[in-house]
Amino acid sequence: MSGLWRLLAVAAKEVRQLARDRITIGLIIGIPTIQLLLFGYAINFDVRGVSAAVLDQSRTSLSRRLLGDLAATQVLGTLRPAVSEGELRELMQKGESNVGIVIAPDIERRLADGNRAVMQILVDGSQPALENVAQGLGAMPLLQRRGTPVAARPVEILVAYNPEKRTAVQIVPALCGVILTMTMVIFTASAIVRERERGNLELLITTPVSPAELMAGKLLPYVVIGLIQTTLILALGYWLFGVPVAGSLIDLYFGALLFIAASLSLGLLISTIARTQFQAMQMALVVMLPSILMSGFMFPFEGMPAVAQGIAQVLPLTHFNEIIRGIVLRGAALTDMRPELAKLAIFLVVMLSLAMARFRKRLD
Amino acid sequence: MSLAISARGLARHFGHVIAVAGIDLDVPAAEIYGFLGPNGSGKSTTIRMLCGLLVPTRGTVTVLGHSMPRDAEIVRRKLGYMTQRFSLWDDLTAGENLDFMCRVYGLDRATRRVRIATRLRDYDLEPLVEQRAGTLSGGQRQRLALAAATLHEPQLLLLDEPTSAVDPQSRRDFWENLFALVARGTTILVSTHYMDEAERCHRLAILDRGRIAAEGEPKQLARDIDATVIEIGNADFVSARRALAAIAEVRSIAQLGNRLRVLMPRTAVEPERRLREALAPANAGASVQRVGASLEDVFVAATRLGIGADDTPERAA
Numbered sequence: 220m221s222g223l224w225r226l227l228a229v230a231a232k233e234v235r236q237l238a239r240d241r242i243t244i245g246l247i248i249g250i251p252t253i254q255l256l257l258f259g260y261a262i263n264f265d266v267r268g269v270s271a272a273v274l275d276q277s278r279t280s281l282s283r284r285l286l287g288d289l290a291a292t293q294v295l296g297t298l299r300p301a302v303s304e305g306e307l308r309e310l311m312q313k314g315e316s317n318v319g320i321v322i323a324p325d326i327e328r329r330l331a332d333g334n335r336a337v338m339q340i341l342v343d344g345s346q347p348a349l350e351n352v353a354q355g356l357g358a359m360p361l362l363q364r365r366g367t368p369v370a371a372r373p374v375e376i377l378v379a380y381n382p383e384k385r386t387a388v389q390i391v392p393a394l395c396g397v398i399l400t401m402t403m404v405i406f407t408a409s410a411i412v413r414e415r416e417r418g419n420l421e422l423l424i425t426t427p428v429s430p431a432e433l434m435a436g437k438l439l440p441y442v443v444i445g446l447i448q449t450t451l452i453l454a455l456g457y458w459l460f461g462v463p464v465a466g467s468l469i470d471l472y473f474g475a476l477l478f479i480a481a482s483l484s485l486g487l488l489i490s491t492i493a494r495t496q497f498q499a500m501q502m503a504l505v506v507m508l509p510s511i512l513m514s515g516f517m518f519p520f521e522g523m524p525a526v527a528q529g530i531a532q533v534l535p536l537t538h539f540n541e542i543i544r545g546i547v548l549r550g551a552a553l554t555d556m557r558p559e560l561a562k563l564a565i566f567l568v569v570m571l572s573l574a575m576a577r578f579r580k581r582l583d
Numbered sequence: 584m585s586l587a588i589s590a591r592g593l594a595r596h597f598g599h600v601i602a603v604a605g606i607d608l609d610v611p612a613a614e615i616y617g618f619l620g621p622n623g624s625g626k627s628t629t630i631r632m633l634c635g636l637l638v639p640t641r642g643t644v645t646v647l648g649h650s651m652p653r654d655a656e657i658v659r660r661k662l663g664y665m666t667q668r669f670s671l672w673d674d675l676t677a678g679e680n681l682d683f684m685c686r687v688y689g690l691d692r693a694t695r696r697v698r699i700a701t702r703l704r705d706y707d708l709e710p711l712v713e714q715r716a717g718t719l720s721g722g723q724r725q726r727l728a729l730a731a732a733t734l735h736e737p738q739l740l741l742l743d744e745p746t747s748a749v750d751p752q753s754r755r756d757f758w759e760n761l762f763a764l765v766a767r768g769t770t771i772l773v774s775t776h777y778m779d780e781a782e783r784c785h786r787l788a789i790l791d792r793g794r795i796a797a798e799g800e801p802k803q804l805a806r807d808i809d810a811t812v813i814e815i816g817n818a819d820f821v822s823a824r825r826a827l828a829a830i831a832e833v834r835s836i837a838q839l840g841n842r843l844r845v846l847m848p849r850t851a852v853e854p855e856r857r858l859r860e861a862l863a864p865a866n867a868g869a870s871v872q873r874v875g876a877s878l879e880d881v882f883v884a885a886t887r888l889g890i891g892a893d894d895t896p897e898r899a900a
Binding site: 221224225228229232235236239240417418419421422423424425426427428 | 634635636656659660662664666668669670671672673674675679683684686687688689
């Protein structure tokens with residue numbers, strides 16, 4: 220029982236030190252928030268709400284319905300009517316509209332004819348992403364169909380699980396894993412190495428505290444921090460980007476807990492090897508970069524060469540991404556994720572055994 | 584005489600470097616035992632082997648009746664260790680540091696309260712209890728470290744150069760505290776490179792390149808010195824030094840103010856006459872006089888510092 224008290228004493232000491240380290244506290248909250256905003260808002264390949272100027276030369280019920288359909292895609296935001304081609308170009312030149320849409324005066328005939336464009340889309344070429352918008356609009360089925368194609372239904376974009384094709388929906392769950400990797404590996408590794416650097420460890424290991432108590436006591440606060448960060452990311456994702464959790468929250472937190480433990484064990488192993496905080500940081504980066512690039516966070520996993528896929532299998536983030544995407548986006552249950560859970564568990568056991576084998580209450 | 588520590592043939596190698604080259608050690612209980620030696624003489628390595636931080640390459644150690652490193656966990660409960668560097672937590676207050684160390688030693692709430700209050704009072708730390716350890720002065724930190732090392736009332740205290748970053752007054756106070764602990768039956772092993780501190784120890788081992796070069800009570804060591812000590816005054820030191828260095832039997836020349844202190848082997852025949860002859864051409868009026876050995880002479884003789892080597896251990900401030 221005294222072991223548990225010692226463990227809690229170590230944990231309480233760690234929390235007290237953390238609470239006094241304002242920069243680290245700032246990072247714990249700041250990293251998820253900033254990254255989420257950065258990835259959620261800035262890195263957004265799917266442009267929405269583009270301001271458009273419209274020159275409707277037809278002014279028929281058909282042209283109005285066509286414009287209504289365009290607005291329904293949400294790709295275009297405000298539609299500013301222009302009375303002449305000159306005004307339309309002027310709006311674009313001033314940057315007030317990024318896209319110009321010109322509807323031909325005789326759209327009914329053009330539609331019936333089927334070979335001539337009914338609509339011209341002018342794009343502000345200085346903004347590369349907008350070209351995709353134009354292509355998207357150009358590819359809309361209503362413009363290519365014969366007969367009476369202007370059915371009163373919005374343009375259909377069929378993408379499973381992310382019907383709106385928004386980056387945030389993919390980013391939020393994936394970011395959760397990336398941020399946990401950062402916090403768990405770097406913070407814990409440096410928390411232990413710092414004590415070694417400052418000589419605290421030399422004193423601690425001459426006391427009755429056991430390696431397991433010492434490790435568990437030091438890591439416990441970071442488990443809680445990891446769960447707080449998970450909650451923060453999911454909450455911000457819900458409020459700011461409207462990403463709901465389709466599956467069960469309990470499943471989600473259980474998966475997160477396993478991933479946190481796996482990442483902590485890696486941080487622990489690093490801490491038994493690194494002599495300085497700088498070394499710990501370097502070692503953590505060796506894991507961080509492939510985690511970000513190869514786990515499917517940035518590039519689709521399937522598109523990577525076989526070697527890269529093999530390496531990715533070793534990274535816990537790869538499996539956690541599968542788990543969290545499944546639960547958050549597809550509403551999957553943990554029971555659907557047995558292979559991923561098993562791989563995380565194996566990673567945890569291997570890392571923990573290595574770390575424990577390396578950590579002794581000695582200096583040699 | 585009961586022994587707190589007993590070691591036989593204790594050695595520790597780091598790769599090809601031999602830090603401790605096989606030493607025998609007997610530390611009597613309830614005394615202050617000193618390790619005197621320059622940096623790299625094996626003081627810290629020996630202390631670390633005694634508290635189980637390092638495993639000996641060879642040899643056996645018994646600490647408080649337990650074999651090390653086998654019984655390290657048992658010994659740790661009876662042992663207090665003060666590292667060379669201040670190793671409490673800078674970002675915790677003095678009080679929090681003491682409280683944490685109490686908890687690590689598994690002391691219950693009532694004991695914690697009493698022990699912390701006593702240590703704060705004994706070591707003059709009461710006004711500093713709310714202050715972060717990182718903002719304390721060298722002397723205050725050292726008192727805090729000693730308070731932390733004695734919270735669990737250890738039978739044996741291992742102090743690794745405890746006064747290296749402390750002013751002379753704090754060092755005097757610190758030694759008063761050590762004697763108070765010894766009076767209560769604590770055994771203290773302290774390493775130092777200050778001669779005045781070494782003189783305060785009940786017993787002393789002079790370490791040199793991983794070996795014990797001399798061992799005993801400080802006064803006895805000075806009496807038993809295997810050298811003749813001669814002081815030379817009233818001379819031109821530059822030319823005198825050159826003349827003396829030419830004599831093969833002169834083991835060391837050190838300047839102390841306006842005197843030169845010369846060490847020669849005890850076997851040297853008529854040392855005063857020979858030195859006078861050597862000095863004669865340039866320094867005919869120089870005084871040459873045989874004097875009693877100081878601990879520093881013992882140290883120099885024991886560690887066989889060569890001619891002209893003035894890098895003897897730091898002198899007391």
